[in-house]
Amino acid sequence: MIYLIHQNSSALKVLDSDLQETPFLIDTTLTKTLFKIAKAFPNEIIIWCHQAYQEFINSSVLHTIFHHQNILASYSVSSKYYIPNSLGYIDQSVFLNVKKDVTFPTWLMSSDVGGISARLLNSVSNNFKPFDNFDYFLNSLAKTVMIQGLFCYSEPALLTKKVQPIVEIKQASNIQLFKFVKAHYKWVWVFMLASCFVIYEKKLKLIPLIKSFFQKRLNLNFEQVNFQSINTVITKKEIDVIIPTIGRKTYLHDVLIDLANQTILPKNVIIIEQNPLPDSVSELDFITTKNWPFHIKHTFTHQTGVCNARNLALNQIESEWVFLNDDDNRFDEHLIESVFKKVHDFGVLAITTVYLQENEKLLFTKTHQTGIFGSGNSFIKASCLKNIRFNMALEFGYGEDFDFGMQLRNEGVDVIYCPDIRITHLKAPFGGFRTEVKQLWDADMVQPKPSPTIMYTFLKHYTKKQLLNYKLVLFLRLIKKESIFNYWSFYKNFQKKWQASIFWAKKL
Incomplete structure (x- = not known):
């Protein structure tokens, strides 16, 4: 020095x-x-x-x-x-x-x-x-x-x-x-x-x-x-995989095949299966009829919602590392091995990968600190998650991934983006068991804009001036679609919608 x-x-x-x-x-x-x-x-x-x-x-x-x-x-x-x-x-x-x-x-x-x-x-x-x-x-x-x-x-x-x-x-x-x-x-x-x-x-x-x-x-x-x-951030190369799923039996099976082919196998695969129908039972027969090279922890619940599902899984972690996965991902056999190598080289506690659909173009090609976080393509040291869970206030809304990433950063855990580790997101159609979700503000005469869940994350994690910047950018983006003769009416309605969003965000 x-x-x-x-x-x-x-x-x-x-x-x-x-x-x-x-x-x-x-x-x-x-x-x-x-x-x-x-x-x-x-x-x-x-x-x-x-x-x-x-x-x-x-x-x-x-x-x-x-x-x-x-x-x-x-x-x-x-x-x-x-x-x-x-x-x-x-x-x-x-x-x-x-x-x-x-x-x-x-x-x-x-x-x-x-x-x-x-x-x-x-x-x-x-x-x-x-x-x-x-x-x-x-x-x-x-x-x-x-x-x-x-x-x-x-x-x-x-x-x-x-x-x-x-x-x-x-x-x-x-x-x-x-x-x-x-x-x-x-x-x-x-x-x-x-x-x-x-x-x-x-x-x-x-x-x-x-x-x-x-x-x-x-x-x-x-x-x-x-x-x-x-x-030294790795003492044992052990990892648990979290997968929430609803009505995607075939896609989930393919994910398990990819995990079974890994050069470093996961210790546990924690599957949270959801079906809101009262008399429904699990459709994932292959969990027990096939032999898998890892232990599968299977939870079946009638309560839907990805935040709840991932939290149920987080409560079952046993290994040193966690892979937040999704039920419509595909990846090669070196995924976990590559992640462990990067974690070792960088000395970091959280990594997020490339997460593109099949024909999407890769835009960011250098390893760097990222402001994004993906709950379907991230790896985290389990000890960092003791005080962190997906925010149930954001269930069925937007922003739960972002909020989770900010919780990590506020605990002193940096999130690193690795462009040379890729997970393909198939973006499968919704499973067949989803029910219509009614939000608290659906019946209001003035519908909030932006979504109260998005406003919630801004109020929680951004500065006041960043919030004002977002307001202006949103206003300019929306007013472009309006006739010049309607600007004043649009402005008044926009202000009402903005205040409604703040109201419900604070309620959340």
């Missing part, structure tokens, strides 16, 4: 792994000094820290925080970041509403304390501008490269204890914010940002908007350093 101690955006001193000052020629800016250290110590992890927090550096755990070379982690002692929360007006990602007391995936970075591998810095040194503003540089680097495979975190364990803010965070000005948006998002979003300021804050940001026109979009092709985590 090499430590770079700074104050007021100026480098003060460089410390060696024993926290002893070492002779080093400080450059003109903090960012340039960081790159200079990376060249001088190409095999080290470089830790930056404001002088005010130097005594709290948690040096004993740094090797576990930076357990492979593709990690950028920092921690903001206060609740503020350099990038103000106004960014929520144009960014609906899960990475903005940071939970401060756990390891949380985010590209929002802080100069208070943090670290990065020298090897990674050297890999981008030739085509990434070393901005004079250190906070801008950190956030720009993380925002640009996170989608390409740099693992970025807010990490409270960088400090030995929770300390009170000593240093005041100087946030980006409106001009810097607009330039940041222009450099890291599609150009249209600077206009959306300006519109949100006008609509929601009654402020006209004309000068920042105009100055952003001269800002070029930042592009950086980042090549991942080889993953070789030192974290």
